[in-house]
Amino acid sequence: MLRKVPNYSANIDNLMKYLLYELKVRNMDISKTLMIKLIFKIKKELGKDYELYPQLPYYWYFYGPLSQPIADSFNYFSNALQHTAPSRVLLKDEYLNDFESNEFISKYPEIEPITTTLLKNDQKFYKNIKKDIYKEYAPFTIMYPFKFDIFDIADTLRSGEQFNSDKFIKNIFKCEAKLPCEDYYTRYNNLFSKFVTNLDFINEENNFNACWEFLRDPIKDLWRTFVKGVRVEFKDDYYTYKESSWNREYINSLDELSITINETNNLVHLNNNNNPDFLKLEYIKAMSNISLYRKYDYIL
Structure with a gap:
């Protein structure tokens, strides 16, 4: 029997908007795969008892933790993104103000310091996040x-x-x-x-x-x-x-x-x-x- 699954898309979309904005102001482009890894890392840092934890659903597969709802959210905002490389994107300038106005982070303030730490060193982020996730969280x-x-x-x-x-x-x-x-x-x-x-x-x-x-x-x-x-x-x-x-x-x-x-x-x-x-x-x-x-x- 299938269990009814709650719709978490609003929270996922708001988190996506927040992260796309934070990446933009740091001039850090990102791929869909890296975004999925970034949100996985945030989820794990928040911990199992945090309200958002079950609303960010993942499974392990070929290239680590994946999430279809988070991939769908990334795709949803595709019109607001410009390509900087074949698989990398950055928020367009005209969407900056809209994505900055995000009450979501006021409701979940714990996300902000985690994000700041993860994105503090852009080269370390790009180079290490995939391997770090395997080291810390692989089953x-x-x-x-x-x-x-x-x-x-x-x-x-x-x-x-x-x-x-x-x-x-x-x-x-x-x-x-x-x-x-x-x-x-x-x-x-x-x-x-x-x-x-x-x-x-x-x-x-x-x-x-x-x-x-x-x-x-x-x-x-x-x-x-x-x-x-x-x-x-x-x-x-x-x-x-x-x-x-x-x-x-x-x-x-x-x-x-x-x-x-x-x-x-x-x-x-x-x-x-x-x-x-x-x-x-x-x-x-x-x-x-x-x-x-x-x-x-x-x-x-």
Whole structure:
């Protein structure tokens, strides 16, 4: 049975107006993703007992805490914003007076000093807020190193020669030791361990660099599947109605991940002089049972 969810859009919109104004007077542009992170940080600083806390609903996903109502509010004010970069915006001059007149902050004065502290150093804000949120608030300790030391490398670096492979493998072993113990993640944990074993064998055969192009997708799939499970468990009550469908997506993702991880067996003990063309041919044959071009449901 669906529970009726109160409409918090007015408070979210007023908070959005306040923050857009504060950013404007500091000449700090912002993206939708950064705004969502900023409001998450404010929510956490206010604390669970604060009136606004449940009115700012979040869930954890691919790139940290997300909120659809807050994203909707940001989009709602799009006409009042000017682009300063492809994904950055700043309040237009003609809206400055309108956004300054905001009784919302008088009702919730605790937000003002928190905001001032967070925006005091603009370079620190831009550079650190995403990592700080993972360090302070991620549901599991594995999430910070998994995201920044494993997933980000696989997501951005096209060659295994661009980073220290031995350090990378040590980091992924450290992540394995931090996998959650809950039964909900048992199947996932087994798949993770199987992949790490294969990765270790590939490295021992000195094939890590040659295989890197074909290891990137399984590594990224490991992260995406994991956070689909995290999303089911770590969400505010606002999203309870989505739990069944989100759980189904997690289970389906586990099925796909199982195929992907099993196919990495074919990268172990390849010995044709580490020839990349040979490895590519073998990998394509190994992956013929699944689509290499699956579409992921990225959000924001």
